[in-house]
Amino acid sequence: MAKPVRVVILGGLGGVGRNCMAIEHDDRILLIDCGQMFPSGGGDITKVYLPDFTWLRQNRERLDGIVLTHGHEDHLGAIPYLLRDMSLTIYGSEFTLALLKNKVTNANIGQRATLVKVSDGERRRIGPFDVEFIPVTHSMPQTFAVALHTPQGVVLHSGDFKIDLSPVDERRTDLARLGSLASNEGIRLLMLDSTNAEEPGYSQSESHIGKTLRSMFVEHRSQRITVTAFASHIHRIQQIADAAVGEGRLVVPLGRTMMNNIRMARNLGLLRINEQDLAEQEAIEDCRPDEVCIIATGSQGESQSVLAQLARGSDRWFTVGPEDTIIYSSDTIPGNESSVNEVVEGLLRQGAKIVHNGIADVHATGHAQEGELRTYISLTEPEYLVPIHGEYRMLHANARNAMAMGMPEHKVLLSRDGDILEISDDGIVRVGDVPSQMVSIRVGG
Numbered sequence: 175m176a177k178p179v180r181v182v183i184l185g186g187l188g189g190v191g192r193n194c195m196a197i198e199h200d201d202r203i204l205l206i207d208c209g210q211m212f213p214s215g216g217g218d219i220t221k222v223y224l225p226d227f228t229w230l231r232q233n234r235e236r237l238d239g240i241v242l243t244h245g246h247e248d249h250l251g252a253i254p255y256l257l258r259d260m261s262l263t264i265y266g267s268e269f270t271l272a273l274l275k276n277k278v279t280n281a282n283i284g285q286r287a288t289l290v291k292v293s294d295g296e297r298r299r300i301g302p303f304d305v306e307f308i309p310v311t312h313s314m315p316q317t318f319a320v321a322l323h324t325p326q327g328v329v330l331h332s333g334d335f336k337i338d339l340s341p342v343d344e345r346r347t348d349l350a351r352l353g354s355l356a357s358n359e360g361i362r363l364l365m366l367d368s369t370n371a372e373e374p375g376y377s378q379s380e381s382h383i384g385k386t387l388r389s390m391f392v393e394h395r396s397q398r399i400t401v402t403a404f405a406s407h408i409h410r411i412q413q414i415a416d417a418a419v420g421e422g423r424l425v426v427p428l429g430r431t432m433m434n435n436i437r438m439a440r441n442l443g444l445l446r447i448n449e450q451d452l453a454e455q456e457a458i459e460d461c462r463p464d465e466v467c468i469i470a471t472g473s474q475g476e477s478q479s480v481l482a483q484l485a486r487g488s489d490r491w492f493t494v495g496p497e498d499t500i501i502y503s504s505d506t507i508p509g510n511e512s513s514v515n516e517v518v519e520g521l522l523r524q525g526a527k528i529v530h531n532g533i534a535d536v537h538a539t540g541h542a543q544e545g546e547l548r549t550y551i552s553l554t555e556p557e558y559l560v561p562i563h564g565e566y567r568m569l570h571a572n573a574r575n576a577m578a579m580g581m582p583e584h585k586v587l588l589s590r591d592g593d594i595l596e597i598s599d600d601g602i603v604r605v606g607d608v609p610s611q612m613v614s615i616r617v618g619g
């Protein structure tokens with residue numbers, strides 16, 4: 175009889191965000207991700223939601239650390255708050271840790287975090303845990319799936335991922351490794367990203383977006399072009415910069431997070447833009463409209479972003495007029511629609527042209543759709559499946575999909591925040607729960 179292993183779900187099931195999962199083995203605990211959730215309604219950045227840390231506080235002596243799949247806020251945003259209660263060792267890729275370091279330094283809590291860099295394919299011991307970091311493609315560089323080699327078999331956490339066979343950085347989801355894990359050791363439990371489980375087919379390749387962007391630059395040749403995208407989407411920023419430079423434009427990053435992330439990604443060798451192709455804000459006034467491409471924050475209608483200020487007619491950056499084309503290379507996160515609309519209306523009123531995903535393919539998702547989830551399941555052949563990351567209907571779609579592929583109903587565990595699942599020789603069952611309230615906290619408070 176091998177000792178049982180437990181999975182304690184602290185967040186991320188039943189709502190988009192605050193992803194946080196604990197694994198218990200040999201009386202020790204390892205956390206996978208520790209994210210926050212933004213309240214719907216977009217513009218309101220005065221509060222965020224966190225996982226309920228009650229159980230972690232009670233068990234802090236047993237916690238060996240946190241492994242991070244990647245650097246999105248819904249996977250690491252709650253760490254500065256957890257650090258108020260305890261010191262932590264945190265494992266992640268170089269890019270993920272660079273983003274985290276910014277956050278903990280800003281929160282003045284950096285001394286409590288020990289950051290340990292891990293590389294693609296690395297396998298290491300953390301306390302009694304045998305942890306493997308498997309490369310996956312996502313809307314951010316250096317994202318991982320995490321495989322835990324336990325006495326109860328391999329527990330595989332998919333992270334956020336898509337299966338893109340022509341990603342911008344050629345770093346593909348490591349299907350070969352997933353397949354070899356399945357055929358050699360076997361996957362006992364797969365925890366699988368559900369974000370896009372309701373979307374049929376396959377996600378668009380990121381490199382396709384680069385082609386569309388280039389054609390947009392040709393079509394709007396005489397215009398001043400401003401593109402907005404997520405500031406952490408370094409692959410997208412690369413393609414925007416390539417399109418701009420290819421058409422003879424200077425790249426002008428605007429907005430604090432955009433400027434910081436571009437600098438950081440260039441320093442890490444993740445973003446290739448030549449120094450002579452980059453310019454500061456002054457270039458916007460000094461150059462003709464067709465000589466610059468601005469990359470700006472504000473794709474979600476955030477009230478302090480560059481786009482929101484432009485929409486309000488502020489002349490802090492430049493004044494928007496009929497010579498401007500503004501490309502939304504992003505989608506709108508559910509809940510942010512009204513703030514985004516308000517910004518778009520403001521820009522249109524000043525005479526700008528707007529290009530968005532409904533008009534041309536200027537955005538691709540970073541999450542696997544139904545076809546990719548099926549590929550992943552047939553490759554990993556898990557004995558048990560727990561759908562993670564998403565609202566209940568998304569988890570449900572992921573579960574339905576797996577059962578349609580022949581997984582027996584009692585091996586597809588539709589779980590919720592707070593559930594304790596026990597993996598033993600007899601199978602996997604829910605054995606209890608821990609507190610899992612939505613904890614709301616005022617930002618800066």
Ligand SMILES: [Zn+2]
Pocket residue numbers: 244246312334
């Ligand atoms: Zn993500």
Ligand SMILES: [Zn+2]
Pocket residue numbers: 193246248249334563
């Ligand atoms: Zn996520």
